[in-house]
């Protein structure tokens with residue numbers, strides 16, 4: 001049996017190049033060697049209010065983007081988290097083995113709750129649900145961006161604790177970060193991670209932005225007070241633009257130096273914009289082709305669920321029995 005990969009993205013906001021370079025591109029690559037499960041984590045999205053009709057639309061949009069980026073539904077399961085009930089079921093069992101102190105330490109919880117007047121319990125429990133997503137599929141590898149590293153460590157701690165309390169039940173997963181592009185920064189503020197939920201037109205490049213918009217956002221990107229690229233003294237804004245180019249173009253450090261050392265910032269921005277536009281063009285064309293086919297996406301999500309649910313239900317049954325939960329006559 002091939003080892004398994006699981007990862008997820010929230011159907012909230014617009015997918016951006018950080019999501020692509022940090023996570024989605026590695027998902028596509030992992031299909032070659034692993035049995036893959038890619039989850040649209042709608043239950044995570046509702047930890048912040050989502051307009052219901054918009055959430056429905058975003059779930060399909062995200063499924064289409066997975067496909068357009070190169071996820072092959074014949075090889076990999078694409079499904080919605082709320083469609084496989086085992087996610088919420090295992091999340092409760094894991095909640096009961098997770099000390100509150102572990103969750104209080106999560107930097108994402110601290111940052112997200114600092115922004116809101118009243119903090120929903122869902123934001124606090126968020127990483128436990130994420131642990132359930134992963135452990136249900138006995139995933140060995142989880143391809144994510146750098147901002148999820150702490151949640152992955154927590155997932156390993158929860159799995160290890162459950163295994164030691166109740167006997168070996170879960171595979172303890174490894175984090176898979178890309179070597180370049182694990183943390184793309186905001187174009188308006190290179191000290192903050194590019195984020196779907198950040199407001200402001202100059203912040204992110206969305207995967208579905210048209211070339212004129214990409215060009216405009218890129219030309220307005222924050223750099224620093226130097227006139228041209230200096231690899232020794234550059235600030236985070238220039239470093240971020242170079243990272244975007246290097247990741248999309250799969251260039252070595254030497255190639256980057258040879259191409260960009262001494263280049264004026266205006267030319268640098270034009271070149272990075274050109275690279276991003278060229279790399280997104282086929283993905284966008286494929287996306288528009290997919291969404292024009294009525295019913296196709298629901299079929300994909302149905303097949304994905306049919307593949308995911310038996311694996312997840314088996315893990316829940318094992319976890320329940322390990323914990324001594326009630327076994328009805330039907331399941332004996």
Ligand code: ATP
Nearest residue numbers: 010018019022023144145182183184194195196197
């Ligand atoms: P939000 O800001 O609404 O929390 P997000 O942009 O962080 O959203 P998620 O759905 O939380 O997006 O993340 C999906 C995947 O993209 C995760 O694996 C995450 O680590 C990765 N990712 C998110 N932002 C970046 C980024 N700026 N650079 C690299 N990877 C990222």
Ligand code: LTN
Nearest residue numbers: 006007008009010041044130133
């Ligand atoms: N928390 C993740 C999304 C997510 C996830 C997962 C990622 C939910 N469940 C399981 C990997 C594996 C985020 O990107 N904010």
